[in-house]
Structures are given as structure tokens and as C-alpha cells.
Amino acid sequence: xxxxxxxxxxxxxxxxxxxxxxxxxxxxxxxxxxxxxxxxxxxxxxxxxxxxxxxxxxxxxxxxxxxxxxxxxxxxxxxxxxxxxxxxxxxxxxxxxxxxxxxxxxxxxxxxxxxxxxxxxxxxxxxxxxxxxxxxxxxxxxxxxxxxxxxxxxxxxxxxxxxxxxxxxxxxxx
Numbered sequence: 174x175x176x177x178x179x180x181x182x183x184x185x186x187x188x189x190x191x192x193x194x195x196x197x198x199x200x201x202x203x204x205x206x207x208x209x210x211x212x213x214x215x216x217x218x219x220x221x222x223x224x225x226x227x228x229x230x231x232x233x234x235x236x237x238x239x240x241x242x243x244x245x246x247x248x249x250x251x252x253x254x255x256x257x258x259x260x261x262x263x264x265x266x267x268x269x270x271x272x273x274x275x276x277x278x279x280x281x282x283x284x285x286x287x288x289x290x291x292x293x294x295x296x297x298x299x300x301x302x303x304x305x306x307x308x309x310x311x312x313x314x315x316x317x318x319x320x321x322x323x324x325x326x327x328x329x330x331x332x333x334x335x336x337x338x339x340x341x342x343x344x345x346x347x
Contacts, residue, residue, distance in 0.1 A: 188215050188308035189242045189276060193324070193341075197240050197274055200337045206236035210243050210258065214311030217242075230257055234265040241275040256285040259325075263289040266327035273328060279321040290347075296326040297345045298338040 189197075194217055198205060208219035209229030215222065217240060223229030225244065228251055243258035255277065265271040279299060280286060290297070304317025323342070326334050335344045 187242075187245075188212065188311060189217060189240075190306060190308060190313075191216060193276060196337060196341060197324075200274065200333065201238040201240070201272065204238065205240045206238045207234060208240055208242075209234060209261070210241060214308065216308065216311070228253075230261055234261060234271065235269045236265075236271060239265055239271050239273045241273065243275065243277065245278055256283070256289075259285040259289045262325070262327055263293050271327075272330070273326070275325045276322060277325060278318070279323050290325055292347065294325050294327050294347055295329070296331050296334045296338075296347060298324040298326075298334070298342040299345070300324065300342040302341075 197217075205217060205219040206221060208215065208217045208222045209232065211217060211219065211222035211224045211229075213224060215224075219240065221236065223232050230251070230253060239262070241258060241262055243255050245255055247254045259275065259277065262273045262275050266273050281291075300322050302317075303321045304319075305322045306313065306317045324338060328334070331346050335346070338344050
């Protein structure tokens, strides 16, 4: 994870902190149907997990609830970036009516924010944890992320999103 800065670990297995896994599960009434970019150390425990390096972008996303903590860098082998993951989030909601949450860096000047979030997503929670401490290889500790993060929501339950996420950050309906 670089966010345009120097690499602060050689691990590619950055996991969602338990605090946010619990909030996502609560929002989805206890069950996440799909985690399309899981890894061997993930604690998300979705019903279906596509574990990296498996290319979850090429698999089905026809699931009712989806949580995505995408790779933040580029995949030179697959020629994909975070933009591809965010597009797929938007597409899953549009095509299948999936309820989708994505934990992503706040980079509002990027194409993925301009094309697939603003005017497309339904809500954003700009997280108060500005230096979110991801799990590295399944373990807590280490430095915080070098960027602010947000939880982006594509779905029909804006009021519920606000009620669940308001204590974790500033919520904006789009």
C-alpha cells in the first residue's frame, strides 16, 4: 500500500481491522456474502471469498452483500488498479442490486472517485481514524496507513448507513 508514497511494508496482505469488520457485519445483519479480494490472513470470513492472488475481478459478484477492501496499489501482472475494483463495486450494485461497502483511501481527485463514487455511490463515511491501522499478515500493530480512508456505500439503505457509521466518521449522502 503506497498511496503515492514510499512503501512502509513488503506485505501485500493488508487486512481490515476487526473494528471495521464488526461494523460491516452489523450493517449487513451479521453476514457478508462476498469478499472478492480476501487473503490468507483475512478475518472478514465472508460466505464466499476470492483470495488474492486469485483475480476476484474476473469472478461473479452476483451476491446480496459485498465488502471490498481492495488492493490499493497496481497489479502489474493483471494490469489492474484500485479503479477497477471501485468500478466493479458500482457495477455490482447497478447490475445485481448488491449492497456494497468498500474501504478505500480518500483520494477525491482520482478517476475512480470521479467516475464511480461521486453521483453513483449513495453514501460515504469519511473515517475519523485518519491513520487507520490495517492488519499486516493478520496481525495488529505497525504504522498507520499513510492516507485517510473512507467507507463508501452503494445501496438502498442510506438511513441505516448513517445510523451505523456516524460514530465512526462524517457521513455524507450523495
